Amino acid sequence: MNPFDYHRAEDAAGAAALVADNPAAAFLAGGTNLVDRMKLGVTAPDTLVDITHLPMDEVEELPEGGLRIGANVRNSEAAAHPLVRTRYPVLSQALLSGASGQLRNAATTGGNLLQRTRCVYFQDLSTPCNKREPGSGCSALEGYQRYHAVFGASPDCVATHPSDMAVALAALDAQAVVQDAAAERRIPVSRLHRLPGEAPERDTVLAHGDLITAVELPAMPMAARARYRKIRDRASFAFALVSAAAAMELAEDGTVADARIALGGVAHKPWRARLAEEALIGAAATGHDFAAAAEAELAEARPLPGNTFKLPLVRAAITTTLGEVADGVRGRGAGPDQGEGER
Amino acid sequence: MTTTRAATATGTGPRRADGPRKAAGTAPYAYEYPVADLAYIAPVQATVARGRVLEVDASDAEAVEGVLTVLWHANAPRLEPDPDLSGLQRAAELAVLQSGEVAYRGQVVAAVVAETFEAAHQAAAQVTVRYEQFPHDVDLSDQRSDAVAPEEDHRQGDTAGAEPADVVVEHTYTTAMQHNNPMEPHSTVAHFDGAALTLYESTQGVHEVRRTVAAIAGLDPRSVHVIAPYVGGGFGSKGPLHAPTALATLAAMALPGRSVKLALTRRQMFALVGYRSPTLQRVRLTADAQGRLSGIDVVATVQSSALADFVEQAALPSKSMYAAPNRRMGHRAVHLDAPVPTWMRAPGECPGMFGPEVAMDELAWSCGLDPIELRLRNEPDRDPHTHKPFSSRNLAACLHEGARRFGWDGRAPVSAARTENGWRVGLGVAASTYPVVPPPSGSRARIRYEGEGVYVVSLGAADIGTGAWTALTQVAADALGAPLERVRVRLGDTTLPEASLAGGSTGLASWGSTVHAAAEAFRARHGQAPEPGAEAEADLPDNPDGDDFAMFAYGAQFAEVRVHEATGEVRVPRLLGVFAAGRIVNSRTARSQFLGGMTMGLSMALHEESVVDGRFGHVVNADFAEYHIAANADVEDIQAHWIDEEDPHVNPLGAKGIGEIGIVGTAAAVANAAYHATGVRVRSLPVRLDDFVGA
Known part of the structure; x- marks a missing residue:
């Protein structure tokens, strides 16, 4: 790890300005991913701007029935918050399915969104990686691909975004509140992260120095019965092979009036399954319809030789999650609980 | 060596002598x-x-x-x-x-x-x-012409022509590269x-x-x-x-x-610091229609290093496990541009009992037999390899006791028969074994009387977390006839008398026997009322029975496996092991050893796999986010039991060594249970959802 300067930020705009002015500066929040990367040499900032003391650590109700979660709210606090648990249990489930108890106690909402891929080649300085060193090549393209993308990848990068929380936020139409040196703006979480294209070194649409100060969740009645399902090799403390966050609203005739589906572990970003959503609208909400929705999304899938098994997992994640949501909406089986989370 | 001492402290479960120091952080480790x-x-x-x-x-x-x-x-x-x-x-x-x-x-x-x-x-x-x-060349395969046999194959009879061959099971079973990570x-x-x-x-x-x-x-x-x-x-790499x-x-x-x-x-x-070689085990079992083995053929291909040789002895355990007149066990080593492999908990036995114990399960299904019954029908009355009598062999007792405790009788005789809440459920069993490795000579212990009833026992052994601090205190207390709290043990320093390595599950047998001998020498020289400062030393005694018996510990491991119908996820809600390993000196630390071994076996079954990227030549999933080790949530109901086994031949303590047997057989039990759950036979570790999803 290289020596670095440390600044404790006074306010959000000032922090944004400090980082914006120095291409080698970085924000420090929970540090659970950044510090790991610094130890590995993947990232070598010369300046850290510590934002953990900024007043962004509240969960507040919004006037229209939504919720605002400060960027510094720890993952464990967000998961345990009564308003999150009752209005957006899917977010609580997603948070609790991620990392370990110790990490969730340290990791923040903003930091979770901006964590970087765990692609083994990205983290291994001895191998080429376009994301770490643009133009050096993608080692995963013909390498170890178990955790890699099946949607939206490019010949330059097949990495996935590792967050569970972001998948739930994408399904919930959440917005990131972003502060730069001059102003504040809002970006939908589903459009915050990029597909790799020819510039995999850029994870998000944020400019250097943009600071996420909060995440805002709109009021969404169907969110109360939304669910998160994470499929992984290890029963805890493992990144998703595939995960799904799903919400559904049924019309009086029992057909699907509205739906939200987002997938994790499958793309460079939390993957909003819009083709599956479209296929569901007006459908009868049977297992057959859920399978058809999954197939609609899978038409876009481009698996790698080492992760073709993810296609049936995507199918299973969508159909089982929608099935559980439908049971809950119809008053059967799993209701709006707080999720099994980490066992 | 037919007299064993009436035990007082041995067999009980005193707390770890080093526990409070470790919990308080005052036990210094090398770096500290x-x-x-x-x-x-x-x-x-x-x-x-x-x-x-x-x-x-x-x-x-x-x-x-x-x-x-x-x-x-x-x-x-x-x-x-x-x-x-x-x-x-x-x-x-x-x-x-x-x-x-x-x-x-x-x-x-x-x-x-x-x-x-x-x-x-x-x-x-x-x-x-x-x-x-x-x-460079890092590609392990069992099809390579440059694989070498490091020694002559062990052969009895002719496995290729073994008769009867009413039933033949012949498959390649593979285990993954694993890395020691204490x-x-x-x-x-x-x-x-x-x-x-x-x-x-x-x-x-x-x-x-x-x-x-x-x-x-x-x-x-x-x-x-x-x-x-x-x-x-320390699981071998140290x-x-x-x-x-x-x-x-x-x-x-x-x-x-x-x-x-x-x-x-x-x-x-x-x-x-080395690794456990991947293994490719070609196993061929021939049997009559009643499941009586006529031939056992195991050839294991493993990797070694161009830098120096180390051949994982994966075919070894089949030499003595089951009776069959025709037998062959051999190794093929491929020398690669890779680090030198090394010991990892139960080298040889751990990977080497995967293929044969899954093959035995396949044979049981082919014969329409309960896999426990199949194993009982192939119990040897003497060691099939050396023809010596066993000093004690209680595999059958372990299988029976395990079946009783696990509820084996209720197991459906067909596969893919039971589904609960979207999970296919199955039960499996496999046998465990680990030899009583002859302790290396050269260990020596010193006992000194400090006065006021206090004895100091010194030898340079290393307690790698096994409980040696505690168990040696018990052994010394019993041999001296002194209360536990008056015995002080000194370990882990070359200024103390020489002690053999903690390896091959020999620690307690070796150091315990040496301490036992030193205590006897002390009493012989100084009597029951020694002067302060009185000392005696003794070497590890020879075992007069050492050449006359085949000596092994045995176990039976049972697993309940659930495989999710839609996602293929594999979970193990129950693991139960019953072991026959001679006298158990400390029930508390022994249970930890068995459970630790079984947990590591579960980890091998479901998770551990070092992925070598052949283009570069190194392991690319080199951290705990990618190289999975079983976490708490993977381990649900796990139980270790043992049967009371008297073995007067192994050593004066009657103890066989328990550090490694717990990891042997676990992975096979899991794979066998997964087959019972799903009807899908997995012959390659780890057993993961890709084996089942869509199946």
Whole structure:
């Protein structure tokens, strides 16, 4: 790890300005991913701007029935918050399915969104990686691909975004509140992260120095019965092979009036399954319809030789999650609980 | 050796003697000793898998503030060319920075020594190494013509023509490459004071370290002092020495008077201290229609290293496991441009009982037999390999007791029969075995009476977390007829009498027998009312029965496996093991050993796999996010039991050794249960959702 300067930020705009002015500066929040990367040499900032003391650590109700979660709210606090648990249990489930108890106690909402891929080649300085060193090549393209993308990848990068929380936020139409040196703006979480294209070194649409100060969740009645399902090799403390966050609203005739589906572990970003959503609208909400929705999304899938098994997992994640949501909406089986989370 | 002492403390479960010190953080580990004039070592590792270091440009690294030296083969101190090493050491692996040859990716090609940890690591990243690169070969396969048989195959009869062959099971079973990852990584602190070298080392045997380091560094062993009273886990990789210890010794030679320290990062653990070779086991079983074996044929292909040889003895356990007139067991080793493999908990038996125990399950299904009944029908009355009688063999009792405790009787006789809440449920069983390895000679123990009823027992054994501190206290207390709290044990230091390595599950048998002998010698010389200062020493006694019996511990492991219908996820809600391992000296620490072994077996079954990227030549999933080890949530209801087994032949304690048997057979039990759950036979570890999803 290289020596670095440390600044404790006074306010959000000032922090944004400090980082914006120095291409080698970085924000420090929970540090659970950044510090790991610094130890590995993947990232070598010369300046850290510590934002953990900024007043962004509240969960507040919004006037229209939504919720605002400060960027510094720890993952464990967000998961345990009564308003999150009752209005957006899917977010609580997603948070609790991620990392370990110790990490969730340290990791923040903003930091979770901006964590970087765990692609083994990205983290291994001895191998080429376009994301770490643009133009050096993608080692995963013909390498170890178990955790890699099946949607939206490019010949330059097949990495996935590792967050569970972001998948739930994408399904919930959440917005990131972003502060730069001059102003504040809002970006939908589903459009915050990029597909790799020819510039995999850029994870998000944020400019250097943009600071996420909060995440805002709109009021969404169907969110109360939304669910998160994470499929992984290890029963805890493992990144998703595939995960799904799903919400559904049924019309009086029992057909699907509205739906939200987002997938994790499958793309460079939390993957909003819009083709599956479209296929569901007006459908009868049977297992057959859920399978058809999954197939609609899978038409876009481009698996790698080492992760073709993810296609049936995507199918299973969508159909089982929608099935559980439908049971809950119809008053059967799993209701709006707080999720099994980490066992 | 037919008299065993009436036990008082042995067989009970006193708390760990070292527990409070470890819980309070006052038990020092190698890296933690407060030594003066510290300096830190940061290795620089090869980024080619085969080649030669042409030049090391250390100018940028040397410019980093606090850097003391940058070592590479052109300037490193010389190690002795003619090391007098014990059979378990690999001289080539220890010849660190002695030439520019690169034999595997990740090999140490340079090292920075600096005043601070941070400076050392910053500078290491700035060392530029120029290589001449050669093509490398890291592809293990059982189809290679250059595989060599390291010894003649063991043959009895003719397996190819074995009759009857009403039923034949013939498949290739594979186990994954695995890496030892004790909680405490390999760590060394080294300090030269004149010709005297002090090493604080995370090791399974201080005397082995002394002997080896003295041999490679050209020192008188008496001038090497090795200290390791507490070790944060050792599963084999801390038995033989590896490159990091040699590197720390070199750095101490280069900087006399400084205490240089090195603790491997987790990532370095995947390159520098060995691994369990992957295995490809060709197993062929022939039997009559009633399941009586006529032939057992096991040929295991494993990988070794072009740098030095180590052949995982995966075919070994089949030699003595089941009766069959026609037998062949052999190994084929492929020498690759890879690090040298090493011991990992139950080397040989652990991977080597996967293929045959899954094959036995397949045979049971083919014969329409309960897999327990199949094993009972093939119980040998003598060791099929040596034809010697068993000192005791209670596999059948373990199978019966396990079946009773596990509820085996309710198991459906067909596969894929039971589904609960979207999970397919199945039960499986496999056998475990581990030999009673003859303890290496040379252990010696000293007992001294301090007065006021207090005895001090000294020997240089290493407690790697097994419970030796506690169990040896019990053994001494019983042998002396003294209360537990009046016995003080001293371990883990070369100033104490020599003790054998903690390996092969021999610790208690070896050190316990030695302590037992020392206590008898003490009483013989000093009687029941010794003077303060009275002392006696004794060596490990010979076992007069050692050549007359085949000696093994046995076990039966039962698993309940759930496989999700839609996602293929594999979970193991129940694991139960019953073991027959002679006398259990400490029920508390023994249970921990069994459960720890079974958990590690579960981890092998479901998770552990080091992924080598052939283009580069190294393990790419080299951290705990990607190399999965069973976490708490993977382990649900897990139980270890044992049967009371009297074995008067193994040693004066009647104890067989329990450190390794718990990991043997677990993975086969899981794979067999997964088959029962789903009807899908998985012959390759780890067993993961890709084996079932869509199936």
